[in-house]
Amino acid sequence: MTTSNPTLSAFGNVGTMGVSYGTSETMTVDGTIHKTGILGTILLIFFIFTWVGLSQSHMQPTLPIILGAIGGLVLALIISFKPTTAPYLSPAYAGVEGFVLAAISFPLELAYPHIVLQAASMTIATLFGLLLAYRTGLIMVNSTFRAVIVGATVTIALYYLIGMGAMLFHVTLPGIGFQGGWLSIGISAVIVVVAALNLVLDFDMIAKNAGSAPKYMEWYGAFSLMVTLVWLYLEILRMLAKLRGRN
Numbered sequence: 001m002t003t004s005n006p007t008l009s010a011f012g013n014v015g016t017m018g019v020s021y022g023t024s025e026t027m028t029v030d031g032t033i034h035k036t037g038i039l040g041t042i043l044l045i046f047f048i049f050t051w052v053g054l055s056q057s058h059m060q061p062t063l064p065i066i067l068g069a070i071g072g073l074v075l076a077l078i079i080s081f082k083p084t085t086a087p088y089l090s091p092a093y094a095g096v097e098g099f100v101l102a103a104i105s106f107p108l109e110l111a112y113p114h115i116v117l118q119a120a121s122m123t124i125a126t127l128f129g130l131l132l133a134y135r136t137g138l139i140m141v142n143s144t145f146r147a148v149i150v151g152a153t154v155t156i157a158l159y160y161l162i163g164m165g166a167m168l169f170h171v172t173l174p175g176i177g178f179q180g181g182w183l184s185i186g187i188s189a190v191i192v193v194v195a196a197l198n199l200v201l202d203f204d205m206i207a208k209n210a211g212s213a214p215k216y217m218e219w220y221g222a223f224s225l226m227v228t229l230v231w232l233y234l235e236i237l238r239m240l241a242k243l244r245g246r247n
Contacts, residue, residue, distance in 0.1 A: 025215045032206050035222035039094040043226070046098030047105075054106045061103035068100035079223055086219035093223060097230050108178065108237065112244040119237040123229060126196050126236075134203045141204040149201055152194045178241040188239035195232040202228055 054061060075093040079086050105116045133139045163176040174180055175187030206221040 026211050027213045027215055027218045029210045031218040032221040035218050036225050039222050039226050042091050042094040043098035046095040047102045050099045050102035064103040068096050072096040083220045086223050087216050090219050090223035108241055115240050119240055122236050123233040130199050134200055139200055149197050156191055178238050180242055185242045192235045192239055195235050198228050
């Protein structure tokens with residue numbers, strides 16, 4: 001229970017991967033941050049490309065969302081089970097996620113102007129704010145902190161699974177979807193907080209493995225951060241859509 005991001009569990013297995021590396025080939029925090037920036041840039045490029053395509057074609061985004069979600073899941077599973085592929089597949093994952101996020105965001109932007117900029121700004125501000133808080137020691141990661149965040153994340157995952165099952169019977173649980181009352185908004189706010197605090201666990205896992213994990217794990221750490229950031233952006237977008245829908 002070191003992190004609730006399942007992709008980061010591979011850090012515990014690097015010693016059993018049979019990879020030989022020297023001191024000059026170990027991962028660093030700065031290297032991981034640099035590669036996270038590269039993946040973020042790729043995601044942004046594909047986001048813009050997809051956005052322009054949707055605005056010009058007037059195509060319904062449902063099919064792109066489904067295809068992108070499947071592609072992203074396949075890439076994420078491959079990278080998670082074989083971290084040595086991260087330097088090659090994580091850029092592809094970032095591109096696919098940019099594609100999916102644009103397809104999800106575009107109709108919401110039409111319904112609620114400027115909501116995408118608001119969600120993106122809040123996501124970036126949360127990332128740098130929590131990174132600063134972690135690096136300065138304002139937020140300390142201990143066993144209790146880990147247990148609470150991991151437990152909350154697992155609970156959210158189970159709630160989403162139950163919600164998806166309920167939708168098969170035409171029942172929508174509070175917090176599922178992009179509309180709802182104040183209870184639904186409150187659930188979304190809690191999920192946003194949990195998703196944000198997962199970033200702190202990610203920072204801690206990366207920092208603790210810096211200097212010991214092989215160099216390619218910088219790409220893997222960057223990929224893992226992207227997984228959390230995509231989740232955080234979607235949850236913030238969902239919460240803002242619910243708030244705007246109340247007006």
